[in-house]
Each structure stands twice: as structure tokens, then as C-alpha cells.
Amino acid sequence: MSDLSASYTVVDFNASMQSLGALQEAAYRLIGQAACQIDEANGRYVCRLSPSQPQLHGDDLRSHFLNLVTDENLREKVNRETDRLRDVIVALAFGALAAEE
Amino acid sequence: MAGFASPNAFSPETSALQLLPIRFERLGADRFLVGNIVGDMAEMTAVELDRLCSLDLTPGDGLYERAFEKLFVGSIDQRAQQQLLALRLRSRLSFLRAATPLHLFVVTLRCEHSCPYCQVSRQSQDRVRYDMDQATASKALDIALSAPAPLIKIEFQGGEPLLNFELIRWIVGAAKQRAVPLGKQLQFVIATNLALLNDDVLDFCGEHDVLFSTSLDGPRDLHNKNRPRRGQNSYELAVAGIASIKERLGPDRVGALMTTTEASLDRVEDIVDEYVAQRLDGIFLRPLSPYGFAIKTKQFHKYGAQEWLQFWKRGLRYILEINKSGHHFPEFYSALMLRRMLSDEPIGYVDLRSPAGIGLGALVYNYDGTVFASDEARMLAEMGDRSFELGNVREHSYRDLVLSDTLVSAVADSLTQTAPQCSSCVFEPNCGADPVYHHATQNDVLGIKPLSEFCARQMGVITHLFELLEHSPEDAAVLRGWAS
Numbered sequence A: 001m002s003d004l005s006a007s008y009t010v011v012d013f014n015a016s017m018q019s020l021g022a023l024q025e026a027a028y029r030l031i032g033q034a035a036c037q038i039d040e041a042n043g044r045y046v047c048r049l050s051p052s053q054p055q056l057h058g059d060d061l062r063s064h065f066l067n068l069v070t071d072e073n074l075r076e077k078v079n080r081e082t083d084r085l086r087d088v089i090v091a092l093a094f095g096a097l098a099a100e101e
Numbered sequence B: 001m002a003g004f005a006s007p008n009a010f011s012p013e014t015s016a017l018q019l020l021p022i023r024f025e026r027l028g029a030d031r032f033l034v035g036n037i038v039g040d041m042a043e044m045t046a047v048e049l050d051r052l053c054s055l056d057l058t059p060g061d062g063l064y065e066r067a068f069e070k071l072f073v074g075s076i077d078q079r080a081q082q083q084l085l086a087l088r089l090r091s092r093l094s095f096l097r098a099a100t101p102l103h104l105f106v107v108t109l110r111c112e113h114s115c116p117y118c119q120v121s122r123q124s125q126d127r128v129r130y131d132m133d134q135a136t137a138s139k140a141l142d143i144a145l146s147a148p149a150p151l152i153k154i155e156f157q158g159g160e161p162l163l164n165f166e167l168i169r170w171i172v173g174a175a176k177q178r179a180v181p182l183g184k185q186l187q188f189v190i191a192t193n194l195a196l197l198n199d200d201v202l203d204f205c206g207e208h209d210v211l212f213s214t215s216l217d218g219p220r221d222l223h224n225k226n227r228p229r230r231g232q233n234s235y236e237l238a239v240a241g242i243a244s245i246k247e248r249l250g251p252d253r254v255g256a257l258m259t260t261t262e263a264s265l266d267r268v269e270d271i272v273d274e275y276v277a278q279r280l281d282g283i284f285l286r287p288l289s290p291y292g293f294a295i296k297t298k299q300f301h302k303y304g305a306q307e308w309l310q311f312w313k314r315g316l317r318y319i320l321e322i323n324k325s326g327h328h329f330p331e332f333y334s335a336l337m338l339r340r341m342l343s344d345e346p347i348g349y350v351d352l353r354s355p356a357g358i359g360l361g362a363l364v365y366n367y368d369g370t371v372f373a374s375d376e377a378r379m380l381a382e383m384g385d386r387s388f389e390l391g392n393v394r395e396h397s398y399r400d401l402v403l404s405d406t407l408v409s410a411v412a413d414s415l416t417q418t419a420p421q422c423s424s425c426v427f428e429p430n431c432g433a434d435p436v437y438h439h440a441t442q443n444d445v446l447g448i449k450p451l452s453e454f455c456a457r458q459m460g461v462i463t464h465l466f467e468l469l470e471h472s473p474e475d476a477a478v479l480r481g482w483a484s
Helices: A002-006 A020-029 A058-100 B046-053 B063-069 B080-092 B134-145 B161-182 B199-207 B220-226 B234-249 B268-277 B305-324 B332-342 B375-382 B398-402 B405-413 B435-442 B453-471 B473-483
Strands: A009-014 A034-041 A044-051 B017-019 B022-028 B031-036 B041-044 B073-075 B102-106 B151-157 B185-191 B210-215 B254-260 B285-287 B362-365 B370-372 B389-392
Touching (some): A020 A034, A020 A044, A020 A058, A058 B017, A058 B080, B022 B046, B031 B046, B041 B453, B063 B073, B073 B080, B134 B151, B134 B161, B134 B398, B151 B161, B161 B185, B199 B210, B199 B234, B220 B234, B234 B254, B254 B268, B268 B305, B285 B305, B305 B453, B305 B473, B332 B453, B332 B473, B370 B375, B375 B435, B435 B453
Parallel strands (some): B102 B151, B102 B362, B210 B254
Antiparallel strands (some): A009 A044, B017 B073, B022 B031, B362 B370
């Protein structure tokens, strides 16, 4: 059992503060470097990272994953604030402007 | 006494700013590439990115000006930035308005070469059943001329198309006749190894304004190793053909493509020198594609995206120095990417589009009348995978083909604008969907992008070009010249 636990890195987050979507996006970007299994237990999201490449493991893998999560959290914030504007721009490009031609 | 208002009186309120849709990618611990939805990019530190996202910007601080210039922020009470982004987005996607300008006629699958990396799975020379017949060509021509694009480019492919030159002659004549009442303009290109070039072919192509595209993999030993034929004289015939076309038809009537094999990887300077020596107008440092004999003979798996990127970067450095000496000699893949990065002009290259260029950018009429969504799609079909077969010239119209479930599904399912990772990727506005490649390599038209070599190459190329544009003024001056 201890051998098995040593083969992966665990990173957990407070589920009330961390969005699951950002974790899933970060896990997707990790494909090829590590597999990420996300479970929820006792109000925490538990991410088990199994390295796919021998050169990325342990603290390096943990640090890399945390960077990915940080980036995804920022992307979520940006999307929340700009999604409406993106819709306006696309509507202008293919709605109003198209109608004027 | 009259006085001037303080400088603060002229400053816009920072609270009047709003963040526009942006994307970013982490390049290092404290380095980010930030972009807008039409592909303009800027490099930022983590602190700068945080300040941008929280609109902590002050006129005169530098970041405020960069953010405005790159359309990362706008004024809440002005729509100019949104309208500008909309206009630019519309322009970048305007290739959709002139659908299917390129039509490839596979006039024969026969070839007298036996290249181990052949991506079309050529057949031996004596199998007449692999030639397209006139009735099939006529039907294909009707489909090509019913495409919406005002300029129809017909490219003759093989095998070696000059083995069925009589059909090429017939198609060019018929196309010219049929195009007149339809008001279509025409361009013709023969993709040939030039081994069978003769005076008849040259006379005809001169008279009818037909261009040539050929293969030149580098110096004699490398080219002949990559492209064996009886007599081991592929190189000699190719360079003699290039010289004949230049002399008889003009210097701009022939272009060449190279294919990178494992043997090419440490010889990029030799390859470039060969192109310069043959007075070609540039070079396309092109990786192998995962189709045909390139897979069967395991050529495709002999190097990866990172090795190709090293080859391309070394070649680009060498080419940039040639340009700095006063010889305009672009690397064509960089030139395509630079046009995406530095202008909003739609480009014809089908792999750098989303919606994907299959069908909407090009149709391929195989020798037997089957129609495929791209040249790579027919390469896959020759390997037994007919996933992108759209129909047959005898049964289907242009409309049937482009509205077929096969094409609509492949295009819809591969949109990068909504794909995982791509939808938030800073490179996406300058990249494209390549459903046939991802189907061939991952059995998934969308592709799992963290595992995609196409994605790795695109990110590597765009990042490198961006860094040269930002940090190397002399290189940037050359690169900007290629984009125009």
C-alpha cells in the first residue's frame, strides 16, 4: 500500500474556495505529463497525480500542477468578466455588420 | 493669472476601463504570453498580468498603453474597441465567404519514383487502372466550377500527374471553356517530380499559364536517398526541370517543396543552400505527415515535434542571415504564420483555419471519382481509412459534398474556438483545426491537444517568431517583410 501511495502525488483544495472546473481544466492540460484523478472528500477536492514522465514527479509535479490551477483560476475570472463582451463582439462581427453588407 | 490645469486633469479615470476578452499562456515562472481574440500578443510578468486582470493601470505607467494598444482593455463608455475587434474577427474569418477555391485532381496514382515516405501510396507505373478517365474528370470539373469561390485553383496531383498528361491537357481546355459563362477565374498547377518534363509539356504550360510545383529535398545525395527511382537520377531530373521551366516560362513559374526526413535533420543549411543555388524564391521547411508509406515504412515515427522544431529554428536562423545579406528568401511556413500574426488577412492555407479547411478550403477528386475532404483525407483512404470520403463525382453535386454529414460533423467537431485547451489558448487565433491529422494520429478529429504534435509544433513556431519580433530588431525587420 505504501508503495502504491508513493507512486502518486496528492494535492488537495478546499472545495468551498476552489472551483472544480478550474481543476478539471488544469488536469486536462496535464495530460501527457501526469494523469490526474479528482475526488471530493470531507469538503476538499483531492487530486491524485500519477506521473507519465519519469522526469516530472514529486514536488516538481506538485508545483507544476499548482501553476496550472493558478492559471485556470485566473482564466475563470477573466471569462466571468469578459464573456458578455465576447458575445457582443461576435454578434457585431457576424450579426450587425453582416446585416449591413 | 491664467494657469494650466494639473496633468491629472487630463487623465482618464481608470475606473472607466473594462477588461476585453484576453487569453494567456505561461512561458516560464514569471513570463506570460497574453493575447486578444484576434491574435495580438504581448509578453508580461506575473505581476503585470495580475495588474491587467484587476485593471490596476495608470496612464503613463507603460502597461496601460500596452494594454490599450493590444486591445486588452477598453473604455466602458466607448464601443470603438469592440467594433474594431469585431471588424478584425470578421476579416480573419472571411475565407468562409469564398468557399472551396482549391480543387485537386488526382489524374493518376501511378508514379515512377519509389519514395519510402510517399504519403499518397503510389502505384507502380504499369497499372492503367489507376488513371482518371475523361468522363470522371468532366464530372469533377463541373463540381469544381460550381464552388462559390470566384477564383478556382485546379491542382493536378498524383502519383506523378505527367504520366497522364493527356488528361491534364483536356481538363485545362474544358475548364477554360466552361469557366467563361460562369464568370470564374482559373489557376492551374501541376505538382510533379519533373522527371517526365518535356518540350510538349513546357509548350502547353507556357501557352495556358500552368504553374509547376515540384519536390526538392536538398542536395543530390539527400534528395536521391529520399526519392529513389530507377537510374538514381531524381535530383538531376528535378534540377534540370526547374532550370528548363525558369528559362522557358519565367523565373516565377515553378516552386518547390521539401519534406523533412530523419536524414534531413542535421543538414538544414545544405538544404537551404540547394534552394538558393537553384534560384528558388524561398523554402518551406515542411515536416512529414502521418499518411501512406510514411507510416508503413515507419519514416513518420523517426523524429518528433521537438526535433523538427530544432531543425526549423536552425534553418530559420540560417535563412534570416541570408536575408540580412540582401537576398529576399522567405521560409514559407514562417511567412504564413507571420501573416496570421501581423495581419487580419484571411490566408489560403487550409491547416491554419478554424472552421477547418477540409472541404470548405479544398476538395480532392481521386482517380476513380471518389471525392475527399483534403489531400490528406485521400492519403488516409489509400491506407484503408475512408473516414473523410464525401461522395462520388457521378452521384453528388458540390452542395451534396460540402453539406454531407461527414464533412459537417468533422468541421463542427473540430472547432478550436470551443475545444478544451484551445478555447483559452493564446495561440488559437493564429492556429487552426486539423481534423484529418488528429484523426490519423489520435483517432479523434478534435484531438487531445496536450498530446498533439501539431499543437506542439504550432506553439513552438509561434512562440519563436513572437520572440524574434519582440527581442531581435534586425530579425524582426526581415520577418515583417515576409508577412506583407
